Amino acid sequence: MITRYSSLxxxxxxxxxxxxxxxxxxxxxxxxxxxxxxxxxxxxxxDDQHALAYVLLNSDVFDVRGVTVNHTAVGTIQNDYxxxxxxxxxxxxxxxxxxxxxxxxxxxxxxxxxxxxQHHEGxxxxxxxxxQAKKQEGDKLVLAxxxxxxxxxxxLTKDPEIVEKVKVxxxxxxxxxxxxxxxxxxxxxxxxxxxxxxxxxxxxxxVTVRYGAPSGxxxxxxxxxxxxxIMPGLVPSSKAVTGRHGGTxxxxxxxxxxxxxxxxxxxxPLFDMALFAILxxxxxxxxxxxxxxxLIGDYWSGLFEDRRITIVENFNxxxxxxxxxxxxxxxxxxxx
Numbered sequence: 001m002i003t004r005y006s007s008l009x010x011x012x013x014x015x016x017x018x019x020x021x022x023x024x025x026x027x028x029x030x031x032x033x034x035x036x037x038x039x040x041x042x043x044x045x046x047d048d049q050h051a052l053a054y055v056l057l058n059s060d061v062f063d064v065r066g067v068t069v070n071h072t073a074v075g076t077i078q079n080d081y082x083x084x085x086x087x088x089x090x091x092x093x094x095x096x097x098x099x100x101x102x103x104x105x106x107x108x109x110x111x112x113x114x115x116x117x118q119h120h121e122g123x124x125x126x127x128x129x130x131x132q133a134k135k136q137e138g139d140k141l142v143l144a145x146x147x148x149x150x151x152x153x154x155x156l157t158k159d160p161e162i163v164e165k166v167k168v169x170x171x172x173x174x175x176x177x178x179x180x181x182x183x184x185x186x187x188x189x190x191x192x193x194x195x196x197x198x199x200x201x202x203x204x205x206x207v208t209v210r211y212g213a214p215s216g217x218x219x220x221x222x223x224x225x226x227x228x229x230i231m232p233g234l235v236p237s238s239k240a241v242t243g244r245h246g247g248t249x250x251x252x253x254x255x256x257x258x259x260x261x262x263x264x265x266x267x268x269p270l271f272d273m274a275l276f277a278i279l280x281x282x283x284x285x286x287x288x289x290x291x292x293x294x295l296i297g298d299y300w301s302g303l304f305e306d307r308r309i310t311i312v313e314n315f316n317x318x319x320x321x322x323x324x325x326x327x328x329x330x331x332x333x334x335x336x
Contacts, residue, residue, distance in 0.1 A: 037065045037068065037142070038051075038064065039070060041186075044147070051276055052084065053091050056091040057327050072148055081099065103126075104121065108154065108192045115157065130158060134161075143168045145172075148189040170205065171207045172184055217270075220317050222267065235252035245258060280323070284315060284316040287312045289308050
C-alpha cells in the first residue's frame with residue numbers, strides 16, 4: 001500500500017490546475033444543452049433532493065434524459081424512488097421525464113455475474129442507462145451518479161459498447177486522503193464498483209467530497225437559517241405533494257425548508273448540487289487530470305497505470321450557492 005499519496009495525486013498532471021479537460025462546450029449538444037442522466041440515492045440526507053431540483057430547474061442548460069435511483073443508507077430503494085418522484089413532482093417534471101428503479105442493497109461483486117438473468121437486481125435502471133446511451137448521437141451522454149456507482153458499473157459491464165457513448169461524472173470520494181480509509185459515503189457503499197468503472201475505460205470525472213476539508217464539496221454548505229429566509233414559496237408546484245417527514249407541500253422551496261429543519265439546526269453541505277453547478281459553469285471549480293487511483297478494500301492502494309481521470313476540487317462556494325438560489329427564484333423548467 002502506498003503510504004505517501006503525493007505520488008497518487010501529483011504524479012501526472014496533464015492539465016494546468018485551473019483548466020477543465022471536460023469543457024462546457026464539449027458536453028453541450030446541438031441545442032446548447034447538456035444531455036444528462038442522473039443516478040441518485042434520493043432519500044439519503046437532503047443534498048440529492050436539492051441537486052435534482054437544481055438540474056430540473058435549469059432545463060435551458062440540462063437535457064435530462066431520465067433519472068435512476070440506487071439505495072445506500074436510509075430506508076429502501078422504494079423510498080429513494082418515492083423521494084425522487086416527490087422532487088420531480090414539485091418541479092413539475094413528473095410524468096415528463098422517466099424515473100427508473102435500480103440496485104437496492106446489492107453490490108457490484110455480488111451482482112456482476114447475474115447480469116444474464118432477465119430480472120437481475122437493478123435491471124430497470126441498468127437497462128435504461130444502456131438504452132439511453134445507445135440512442136445518443138454526437139456528444140456523449142453524461143451519466144451523473146450522485147450515490148454509489150453500482151448502477152453505472154453494471155451497465156458498463158453488461159454492455160461494454162456504451163463506454164464510447166458516455167462520460168461519467170461522479171460525486172464521491174475523499175480522495176486524496178492521507179490518514180487511512182477513504183470513508184466517504186458514496187464510495188464505501190460499493191468500493192468495487194469504482195474499480196469496475198475505471199477498468200471499463202470510460203471517460204471519468206471524480207467530483208471530490210473531502211469531509212472537513214475546504215477543497216471538496218463538503219465546503220459548499222448552507223445554513224438552515226438561510227434556507228428559511230430565502231426559500232419560502234419558491235418554485236410553486238402544480239399539485240400538492242406529501243413530504244418524506246409528513247405534511248403537504250405545494251412548492252419545492254417549502255419542502256426544502258422541511259428537509260433542512262428535520263436534518264439540522266445548523267449548516268449542511270449541498271454536496272451533490274455542486275456537481276451540476278460545475279457542469280453548468282466549469283470556472284466554479286478547479287480541474288486537473290491524474291493517473292487513476294486504485295481502491296483495495298477501503299484504502300487507496302496503487303494506480304491504474306493505463307487510465308487517466310479528471311479530478312475536481314476547490315469549489316467557488318459563493319458563486320455556486322448564489323446560482324442555486326437564483327435558480328430557485330427564477331426557475332427554467334419549460335424544456336421537459
